[in-house]
Amino acid sequence: MKAIAKTALPDLFAALQGRVYVPVRDGKGFSFGLWEGQPWPDDYQNAIVPPKHILFPQTEDLYTFRMEGEDMAIDPVAVPEETSFIFGLRPCDCRAIELLDLVFREGPFVDAAYNKRRENTFLMVLGCKEGVPTCFCTSFGLEPAFAPGADWNMWDLGEVLVVEPGTDKGKELLDSLGLFREATDEEKSQVEKLREEAKGTITLHAPTEGITELLQANFDHPLWDEISRKCLECGACTYLCPTCHCYDMQSSSVLGQGRRFRCWDSCMYCNYTLMAGGHNPRPSKRERVRNRFLHKLQYFPENQGEFGCVGCGRCLINCPVCMDITRFMAQAKEVMAK
Amino acid sequence: MTNELIPQIAKVVAVRKETPDVKTFTVRGEKGLPFSYMPGQCAMVSLPSVGEAMFSITSSPTQADMEFSIKRVGLLTEALHKLTPGQTVAVRGPYGNGFPVEMLKGKDLLFIGGGIGLAPLRSLINYCLDNRADYGKVDIIYGARSPQDLVFTDELFERWPKIEGVQVQTTVDVGDETWTGPVGVVTKLLEELNPDPQGRIAITCGPPIMIKFVLRTLAKLGYTDDQIITTLEKRMKCGIGKCGRCNIGGKYICVDGPVFTLAQLRELPDEL
Numbered sequence: 001m002k003a004i005a006k007t008a009l010p011d012l013f014a015a016l017q018g019r020v021y022v023p024v025r026d027g028k029g030f031s032f033g034l035w036e037g038q039p040w041p042d043d044y045q046n047a048i049v050p051p052k053h054i055l056f057p058q059t060e061d062l063y064t065f066r067m068e069g070e071d072m073a074i075d076p077v078a079v080p081e082e083t084s085f086i087f088g089l090r091p092c093d094c095r096a097i098e099l100l101d102l103v104f105r106e107g108p109f110v111d112a113a114y115n116k117r118r119e120n121t122f123l124m125v126l127g128c129k130e131g132v133p134t135c136f137c138t139s140f141g142l143e144p145a146f147a148p149g150a151d152w153n154m155w156d157l158g159e160v161l162v163v164e165p166g167t168d169k170g171k172e173l174l175d176s177l178g179l180f181r182e183a184t185d186e187e188k189s190q191v192e193k194l195r196e197e198a199k200g201t202i203t204l205h206a207p208t209e210g211i212t213e214l215l216q217a218n219f220d221h222p223l224w225d226e227i228s229r230k231c232l233e234c235g236a237c238t239y240l241c242p243t244c245h246c247y248d249m250q251s252s253s254v255l256g257q258g259r260r261f262r263c264w265d266s267c268m269y270c271n272y273t274l275m276a277g278g279h280n281p282r283p284s285k286r287e288r289v290r291n292r293f294l295h296k297l298q299y300f301p302e303n304q305g306e307f308g309c310v311g312c313g314r315c316l317i318n319c320p321v322c323m324d325i326t327r328f329m330a331q332a333k334e335v336m337a338k
Numbered sequence: 339m340t341n342e343l344i345p346q347i348a349k350v351v352a353v354r355k356e357t358p359d360v361k362t363f364t365v366r367g368e369k370g371l372p373f374s375y376m377p378g379q380c381a382m383v384s385l386p387s388v389g390e391a392m393f394s395i396t397s398s399p400t401q402a403d404m405e406f407s408i409k410r411v412g413l414l415t416e417a418l419h420k421l422t423p424g425q426t427v428a429v430r431g432p433y434g435n436g437f438p439v440e441m442l443k444g445k446d447l448l449f450i451g452g453g454i455g456l457a458p459l460r461s462l463i464n465y466c467l468d469n470r471a472d473y474g475k476v477d478i479i480y481g482a483r484s485p486q487d488l489v490f491t492d493e494l495f496e497r498w499p500k501i502e503g504v505q506v507q508t509t510v511d512v513g514d515e516t517w518t519g520p521v522g523v524v525t526k527l528l529e530e531l532n533p534d535p536q537g538r539i540a541i542t543c544g545p546p547i548m549i550k551f552v553l554r555t556l557a558k559l560g561y562t563d564d565q566i567i568t569t570l571e572k573r574m575k576c577g578i579g580k581c582g583r584c585n586i587g588g589k590y591i592c593v594d595g596p597v598f599t600l601a602q603l604r605e606l607p608d609e610l
Contacts, residue, residue, distance in 0.1 A: 063344050065386040065428075072426040074386070076344045108593055109578035112341040219587075219607040246582030249343070249575045253387040260386055262343070265575075265582065273583050275573045276391065276412030279546075281586075281609050291585075299588035 001188055002180035003160045009040045012179050018083030018120075021054055023047055032086065045132060050093045050242035050312065051086050055117045056100065059263040062249070067256030077259075079116045088126040088154075091147035092137045092312040096242030097123060098149040102304040103245050122173060125150035126161075129194060130201035134313030136326055138199060139206035142310060145198040155191045162191050206326040207333050208297075208307065215298045218336040219290075227328055228289035230321040235266035237315035237323065238292065243300075243308050246272075267291050293328060342578050345384060345428035348372050350421050351403070356489040357482075360454055361419055362396060362407040365427060372429050375399055377439060377461040378569055378597045381406070381431030382577050389414040392433065392574040392592065396457045398464035404429075407457040407489060433577040434596045437462045437541065437567065445539050446474035450524055450552050452481050452544025456489055458569050458596075459543050464493075467501055474503070477533055481509045481524035481548070485517045507531065524548060525555045535560040541567045546610060553600060563601035570596045570610070586610065 004012060013020045013035045023044040024033035030044050032051040061077040101118065104111035127145030131137070137144055146153055151170030155162045162183050165171035174180065183191075238244045248265035252258050265272060268288050274280045282288050300308030309325065316324050352364040365372065365383075375381070375395055383406060384390030391414050397405035410419045421427065439462070447466060451459045466473040478498060482488045488508065499506045507527050509520040520527060524544070540561055542552050549568060556566055572584035572591045579593035587606040589595065598606075 062341070063386075067387065070425050072347050072386070072428065074345065074347060074428060076341060103580060107579055109342050109580070110339065111578075111580055112339045112343075115339065245580065247575065248581070249390065251386055251389065256387055258387055260390075262575075262581075267582060273573050275571070276415065281572065287609065294587075295585075299585065302588040 001162055001164045001183040001191070002174060003162050003183040003187055004180050005160055006040055006156070008179055009161070010037065012177065013087070015177055015179060016083075016085050018085060020085045020087060021051060022087050032089070035087075044088065046090050046128075046312070047093070048314075048318075049240060050096060050314065051089050052093075052096065052100065052242050054084055054086055055097065055121060056104070056114055056245065056247075056264075059261055060113065061259050061261045064259045065251075065253070065257070079113045081116075082120065084117070084121045085124060086121060087124045089123060090128055090312075091125055091142055091144060091150075092135075092310040093242050094123050094125045094147040094150050095137075095140075095142055095310045096312070099243045099300070099304065099306060099308060099310070100245055102306065106304075122151045122170065123147075123149070124152040124154060124170075126154045126156060127195065128198055128201075129156065130198060131203070132313070134204060134316045135202050135311060136204040136206045136313060137311035138202045139204075139208055139326070140307050140309055140311045143195065143199065144202055145195040155194050157187060157190050157194070160187065162187050164191075204311075204313070204326055206309075206311065206329050208329070211329055211332065212298050212301045214332060214336050215294055218332070219294075221332075221336050223331060223335055224286050224290045227323070227331070228285040231268070231285050231289050231323060232320055233268050233270065233285060233288065234320060235268045236318045236320070238266040238268055239264060240314040240318050242310060242312055242314070243296070267295070289323075293325065296325070297329070342430070343576060345382060345390075345430040346372055347426050348404075348429045350423055350425050350427060352423055353421060356407060356491075357487045359410045360407055360487075360489050361410075362405055362489075363418070363421065363427075364397075364403045364405050365429060366403060367429070370402075371404055373432055375404075375432035376436035377465040378434065378437035378458055379432040380434045380577070380592075380596060381429050382433070382574075383408075383418070384428045385414065385417050386428055388417045390428075390575075391415075392571070392577060394458035394461070394569070394571075394596070395432065396460050398461050398468060400465055400468035407454065407460075409454045431577070433592050435594065437569075437597050439465060442466070442539055443472045444474065446533075446537055447476050448533050448538055448540040449476070449478045449480075450528060450540060450542040450544070451479070452524055452548040453483070453487065454489065455542075455544030455548070456480055457543075459541060460490055460493070462541065463498070467498070467504065470501070470503075474537070476501075476504045477531065478504070478506045479509075479524050479527050479531065480506070481511070481527070481544075483511045485510050485514055523551065525551045528552065528555050528559070532559060535562070535565060539565050539567060543569050563604060564599055566600040567597060568600065568603070570598065 023030035104114040296308040
């Protein structure tokens with residue numbers, strides 16, 4: 001375990017060879033952006049938008065194309081060879097990236113662009129001292145002030161930041177930086193205390209036990225009609241979700257020349273599943289809301305063996321009609337037949 | 339690592355008009371076949387400035403060339419229908435599980451197709467007929483709305499019926515002055531033919547309403563859910579199980595399908 005004075009953080013950021021992403025003030029909150037010399041923001045809690053976009057950009061060019069008479073040329077757009085450091089992400093967002101890894105890096109196909117970025121990215125997690133009322137990470141087995149998958153776990157002890165590497169790559173990086181001193185025993189015990197106390201600050205609870213099996217047995221339950229009625233299909237929940245990975249692929253072109261790109265998509269949109277002949281397998285809000293919840297709570301466990309929710313609370317905070325996955329889970333437990 | 343989402347360029351070497359709204363395109367990559375595949379697998383075909391969509395590969399891997407039979411229903415297919423030989427498209431694949439050709443070995447096969455639904459079946463039919471010794475009797479029941487909507491008429495009326503152990507029955511919903519064959523839905527022919535389920539597998543593809551009635555009729559004729567195979571379609575973008583939209587329950591049709599037995603489908607939620 002090592003330590004660094006928080007006033008020395010700009011030196012650390014300057015020493016990191018690559019793109020350094022830190023929480024940057026964004027309206028009333030923060031989002032992850034490139035460090036440009038600013039001091040560490042002491043009032044940072046969590047980012048409004050998760051740092052998912054650093055690994056999986058909201059819009060990403062795949063290739064350019066041009067038509068030349070009867071011929072066509074296609075030029076792939078390469079993913080840049082550069083190292084990224086996501087400094088200060090929270091354990092929930094780190095866990096979400098591990099879940100995205102299961103989607104993009106496992107299975108019969110690997111997503112080449114995501115995989116390359118992920119290999120070149122350091123996850124430097126800042127443990128949460130305390131949750132906010134919309135946090136429910138502990139329901140999904142997370143610890144608010146520790147991320148098992150992080151390259152670094154860090155804790156803010158006021159004047160100093162204590163760092164513990166979690167991976168070989170994280171340890172190598174830490175050892176290569178001369179800016180740290182060994183953490184004192186006092187600091188180490190403060191970290192233990194912080195970790196323990198943080199757990200008690202998460203007060204919102206989502207009942208996960210048996211929820212997958214319950215939902216498997218209740219695909220046609222009337223609760224789906226009831227909870228979906230108020231949804232406006234704005235898609236905010238899916239855009240702000242750190243584990244949502246759906247994307248669309250589109251082209252932009254003029255006179256046969258253009259680019260093909262992918263961009264985030266949302267299963268909450270009516271044309272998401274609409275087929276060319278007019279058939280839509282998920283024709284109403286009921287099916288679309290159901291798909292979003294089932295993806296997190298049933299399909300992810302079936303396919304990846306893990307829940308697809310990390311309890312970050314962004315969908316609760318930002319839903320204009322207060323759709324609440326924790327409340328839905330509690331309702332399901334109450335009214336759905338076993 | 340190659341990016342699976344980036345297609346290769348292929349030349350359209352032939353275009354055959356099947357019906358007023360179906361054309362069959364023969365495409366060839368720089369080195370011949372764009373990629374190897376198995377019957378029932380699919381490919382993404384695109385005109386980059388218009389769009390990209392998943393199509394079943396209509397040809398059999400036993401043939402030299404890759405073919406797609408495409409019905410004109412939307413923006414991309416409208417543009418594809420304007421292609422002439424010599425022009426280029428982009429393709430990537432193969433995607434999906436394909437038909438269980440090993441499991442079908444030694445079995446009698448019953449194909450039931452409707453409309454453009456014969457396109458994916460044709461890949462397997464020709465594969466089995468080109469490996470004739472491996473498969474038993476082949477019965478093909480095919481229906482379309484009208485005589486002019488019948489696809490692959492050369493094979494239906496000339497090539498397939500001449501092969502030993504192959505029976506082809508074709509019906510139309512509404513006949514015309516030239517039509518001398520049966521009139522009515524495929525399920526009517528199916529009931530009349532009444533093929534013994536013993537040692538036989540039924541493979542069906544067509545419009546959802548047809549499939550619904552075919553499944554009902556097959557059950558009546560004594561076919562179990564394990565003896566019935568179908569192939570599905572969904573809106574798709576990536577083809578590699580990442581982009582989301584083609585799921586039925588937890589299964590992604592692009593990688594876990596598109597071919598399922600009825601027994602497998604019954605395990606999934608009803609979201610066809």
